[in-house]
Amino acid sequence: MNDHDDVPRGIDVLRVFCGPDGRHGNALGVVRDGRSHPDEASRQRLARQLGFSETVFVDDPERGRVDIHAPGVRLPFAGHPLVGAAWLLDLEILELAVGDVFARQDGEFTWITARPEWAPPRTFQQYATAEEVEALPGPPPGEGWLYVWAWEDEAAGRVRARAFPRRGEDIVEDEATGAAAMLLSAHLGRALNITQGRGSQILTAPAPDGTVEVGGRVLMAARG
Numbered sequence: 001m002n003d004h005d006d007v008p009r010g011i012d013v014l015r016v017f018c019g020p021d022g023r024h025g026n027a028l029g030v031v032r033d034g035r036s037h038p039d040e041a042s043r044q045r046l047a048r049q050l051g052f053s054e055t056v057f058v059d060d061p062e063r064g065r066v067d068i069h070a071p072g073v074r075l076p077f078a079g080h081p082l083v084g085a086a087w088l089l090d091l092e093i094l095e096l097a098v099g100d101v102f103a104r105q106d107g108e109f110t111w112i113t114a115r116p117e118w119a120p121p122r123t124f125q126q127y128a129t130a131e132e133v134e135a136l137p138g139p140p141p142g143e144g145w146l147y148v149w150a151w152e153d154e155a156a157g158r159v160r161a162r163a164f165p166r167r168g169e170d171i172v173e174d175e176a177t178g179a180a181a182m183l184l185s186a187h188l189g190r191a192l193n194i195t196q197g198r199g200s201q202i203l204t205a206p207a208p209d210g211t212v213e214v215g216g217r218v219l220m221a222a223r224g
Contacts, residue, residue, distance in 0.1 A: 007224030079178015139164035
């Protein structure tokens with residue numbers, strides 16, 4: 001589907017990690033009442049129908065219990081669905097099977113704090129210049145989830161990145177990927193200001209306890 005003009009009833013479509021101008025961001029489907037799709041099979045059917053890189057099911061809006069699905073796979077953790085859910089539910093804690101994710105609002109940014117080990121493994125490939133990253137016509141050859149990146153301004157922590165799931169589904173490129181940004185920030189041991197995809201913005205900040213904060217702007221795109 002992936003058409004914001006034809007959103008099924010009970011579903012919000014958010015754009016997460018929007019750029020400073022409010023454009024771009026990664027589309028996210030949010031099922032406001034997870035009980036409407038009570039089992040994994042029905043959630044997978046809906047995730048495929050919606051066609052977003054991830055869809056989040058709200059199983060308890062007061063406690064913040066959520067469940068994340070990509071087309072074809074249930075995810076124990078993912079960044080942009082949790083930033084979007086934190087913005088929509090306006091809670092300080094989101095409950096996942098892997099653990100509690102802490103959230104906060106700071107002006108135009110919504111932040112979550114999580115542990116890098118919760119994120120699925122990613123392969124990172126560094127390029128010499130941001131222009132090389134931008135010039136890629138598609139995913140480099142190979143298998144497995146790939147995050148390509150280059151410094152735009154290393155002293156300032158500014159990064160240019162693109163993400164390629166390479167898992168044989170319709171989504172060739174992921175517009176904005178909070179989990180990969182979190183892992184890169186943990187690997188480099190520093191705060192980052194990442195421009196990903198067509199112009200989405202992701203901010204990160206590692207903490208001494210091994211957690212990483214990931215933040216960005218969230219906007220409502222459509223409500224079903």
